Amino acid sequence: MFPKPAATLTPNTYAYESSPMVKATGFREYDARWLFEKEINLMGVQALGMGLGTLLHEMGVKPEIVTGHDFRSYSASIKMALVTGLMAAGVKVHDIGLCTTPMTYFGQFELDVPAVAMVTASHNDNGWTGVKMGAARPLTFGPDEMGRLKEIVLEAAFDLKGGGSYCFVENFPERYIADLTNRPKLKHPIKVVAACGNGTAGAFAERILSAIGADVVPLDCELDHSFPRYNPNPEDMKMLHAIAEMVRETGAAVGLGFDGDGDRCGVVDNTGEEIFADKVGVMLARDISRLNPGAQFVVDVKSTGLFLTDPVLIANGAKTDYWKTGHSYIKRRVNELNAMVGFEKSGHYFFNAPIGRGYDDGFVSAFAILDMLDRNPDKSMADLRNDLPKTWGTPTMSPHCDDEKKYDVVDKVVARFKSMQEKGEKIDGQPIVDLITVNGVRVVAEDGTWGLVRASSNKPELVVVVESPVSEARMRAMFKIVDTVLRENEEVGDYNQSI
Template structure:
């Protein structure tokens, strides 16, 4: 019998080397993240693999799995420990080696393997590790699967079985690269800064984009797991500023920045200005809905209201489905509804057929942006951005709220706005036009201004976003109203940032 994992162990002791360490908080809503060494050890990773293999058998899924790892000093060791646990559970492991997360998802299709476990901490600081998992391609785990996996692992319910095996898949990146590049080259010249933050994407992104005819200006594309300049996260200002400087210095048409495991792509325009991911999504939706009439787009509730109000999208017969924030929720919704694309404000884009396979891939997103430019010769990316209706949006703001309190607070806020709407109430004299409650509450008034309150998926925080298509003043008005409701709950603390 495998030892039952412990929540804490003293490093550099006999117990640390002989007992699995698995801190329970590492099991999140739709993936797993731990600080390696202090929150999980290699035996703990092996226990995770044994638990995942047990869950695979419990679900009646064919016991074969793709595994890969990102470029961190310890990721290969963690992957091997995970594979040992999976094999002990009677699962055949297909190891694709160093990979991007979307490369592992692609391998499920290319190798006809039902399950996936990608060892990655994405854009987290060094010291972090984690696993993105799924047993039903192209979906990854949601709260139900993660809760059951947590139960199996922490109670020591993982079961050893015969039949486990290991297969190393040679040169699999070539299969992935061919899949993305076996198409027509871009018709018009384009120069792109390709920023990778010394993360895993540096091994693949420049080569793929050059094969499509892009003049690549490489930025931090050499692999270095110490991340010497900044973490590979295209939402962080350090990376965005480096991209801006490189675009302006080189005269590039666009800056494309990839996160640590390559499932997101951040964008800087030809003037060196960042375009938030939801606004890039509107630009892509305009472009694609002209080619795919009456398309449906799934959009997370944090994203701009332009998906529902933009006159070009309305003229193209677009249907917008606002849904829960989180890559697992979004991925599942896109596949359940048959939407053309799902857009998440964090930069996860889920392109469905005929463009993609329903999972998030930063390179597929980058190629879609380049195709959009190619279909608009003579128009700069900044011009396409400026053609969007103007809106004023807040950053994502997160007031502190304890994990055991945050969902109750959100429920109360939802009830407040639902009762206000049902009673014909107004917000600053504006009638309530729409309420979306799939993930907290997003309330929109008649002039299109809206505010969102939801619980953070993995921190003791709430999430607040406001936007107005009218003015900055109306955006601030919406924040004042939303914050006023939150201040009736003493459990809600200070914001990490505010207007």
Template sequence: MFPKPKPLLVPNTYAYESEPMVKATGFREYDARWLFGKEINLMGIQALGMGLGALIAELGQKQEIVTGHDFRGYSASIKYALMTGLMAAGCKVHDIGLAVTPMAYFAQFDLDVPCVAMVTASHNDNGWTGVKMGASKPLTFGPDEMTRLKEIVLNAEFKNKAGGSYQFHENYPARYIADLTNRPKLKRKLKVVVACGNGTAGAFAPQVMEAIGCEVIPLDTELDHTFPKYNPNPEDMEMLHAIRDAVLEHKADVGLGFDGDGDRCGVVDNAGEEIFADKVGVMLARDMSAVHKDATFVVDVKSTGLFVTDPVLQKQNAKTTYWKTGHSYMKRRTNELKALAGFEKSGHFFFNAPVGRGYDDGLVSAIAICEMMDRAPGKTMADLKEALPKTWSSPTMSPHCADETKYGVVAAVVKHFEDAQKKGDKVAGQSIRDLVTVNGVRVTCEDGSWGLVRASSNKPELVVVVESPISEARMHDMFEAMNVVLRTHPEVGAYNQTI
């Protein structure tokens, strides 16, 4: 029998090397994230693999799975421990080696394999590890599957089965790159900064963008799992500013930044201005709904209100639904509604046919952006951005809040604003026009200014975003209104960045 995981073991002891350690909070809403060594050990990863194999069988799915790993110093060892557990549970494992996460999603279709387990901590700081999992392409696990997986692993409900096997797919990235680049070359010669923050995308993104016809200016594309300059996260201003500097230095048409596991893409225009991903989504929605009539889009609650108010989208009869933040939630909703695309403010974009297969891929997003520019000859990326109605938007701001307390804090904040709406209280000097509570609370005032508070799904943080179609001052008013409520909760710590 494989031992039941412990929540905590002391390193450099017999127990640490002989028993699984798995901290319960690592099971997130739609994937898993732990501090490696402190919250999970290699035997804990093996237990995760055994539990995932048991869950796949429980779901009635064929026990065959694709796995790959990102470029961190410990990711390969974690993948091998995971595969040991999967094979012990009777799974056939298809190993594609070093990969960006969407390469693993692509492999499910390409190899006709139903399940996926990608070892990645995405853009999290060094020290973190994690696994993105799914058992029904192109979808990944949501809360129901993650809750059941947590029960199986922590209660050691493992079922050792014969029949587990292993297959390595040599030089698999070539198949993924060929799939991405099998398209007509761009008519317009675009000079593109390709920024990877020394993350995994650096191994693949430059050659993909060159193959579609771009002149590539590589920025931090060398693989370095210490992330020596900044975390590969295109929502962080440090990475965006590095891209800005490169765009201006090389007089590039656009800067494209990829996160640590390559499923997100950030954008800087030719003037060196960052365009937050939700605004890029509006631009792409305009472009796509001009070609595909009566298009439906799904966007997350962190995203700009322009998806509803933009006159071009209204004229093209595009419809938009706001939904929960999180790649699994958005992927599922985009799939359920058969939407043309889903856009998340973090930069996860989900394109259904004919553009994509429904999963998030930063390179598919980058290609879509270049093709949008190709269809707008004579216009720069800045021109396309300036054509949008003006709004003032914050970056995603994340105050620290422990995993054990963050959901309770958010529930209290939701109740505060629900009570305020019932009583007719003002927020930032105005009445509440609308509350959206599918994921935290999004408070919209009479003038369209809004603020969001929700719990991060993969880090011990809250998420705060504000926007105003009126002025920068009104954006700051909304931030103050949200922050005042948060500061009544001592569990809420310092922000990673503010406006």
């Protein structure tokens, strides 16, 4: 009988090497993330595989799964520990090797396999590991599935049927690339900076973008799991600034930045100006709704208010639904509403047919951006950005807050703003006209300026975003108000980046 996992064990001891360790907080809202060796060990990962296999049987899903791993020094070892657990639970494992996360999602379709388990810590710092899981393509697990998986693993309530098997799918990236690039080439020449932060996407970016006719300038595409320059995260200003510098140096039409597991794409325009992913989403929504009047979109609560107020989207009859932040939430909402696209401020985009298959893929997003430019040959990326109504917004800012405390802190912040609204208190002279609490709290002032606070779903952090359609001063004033409310809670630490 496999033992129950311990919450903590001391590395380099007999217990650490002979017992599973799994910290409960690693089971997050829609995927799993742990600090490897501090919060989970290899036997703990094996327990996770057993739990996932058990859950697939409970759900009545055919016990077959696609798996792969990202480019970190420890990811292959973690994947094989996961595989042994899955096989012990009677699951047939199709291993596609080193890959981006979207390749595993594609594998569900290409190999006709219902489930997926991708070993990746995405854009998290080195030391982190995790698994993105699903059992109904193109969806990934949400809170219900993750909650049940947590119960099974922590209680060691495994159904170890045995009879599992393993097969390695040779050269699977070739099949993915062939499918992805089986489309018309761009009609107009375009120079593109492709930055990968030395993450997994670097193995494929230049080849994929070149295949559709782009002139590619590779930046940090050599694989190096130490991430020597910056974390491969297109929300990180260090990465965006590096892309901007290369765009200006080479005269590129656009800079594209891919995250550590290749499911997100960040954008820098031809002048070297970083464009936050929600604004890129508005530009794409304009382009898509012009071709498809009345198109339905889904966006997360961190995103710009322009999806509702932009005159071009209104004229095109576009409909937008604001929903919970998180790739699993937005993916499901896109599926439920049969929306054309779902956009997240983090850069996860979910294109339904005919553009994509409903899951997030940074290269599909890149193609959509290049197609938009190709359809507007007389306009640069900067022109398209400048065509949008002006707003002043912050990057995503994340003050530290322990996983065990962050949801309680958010509840206190929500209660505080509700109390302010009920008492008629003003924020920088403006009444509070709306509180959107579908995911944390988005407090909206009368002039449209808003500030968001929510708990991060994958790190011990809170998330803060602010935007104003009026002025930079109003944006900064709202940030000061939001930060003041946050600082009423001593559990809130320093920001990773701030304005």
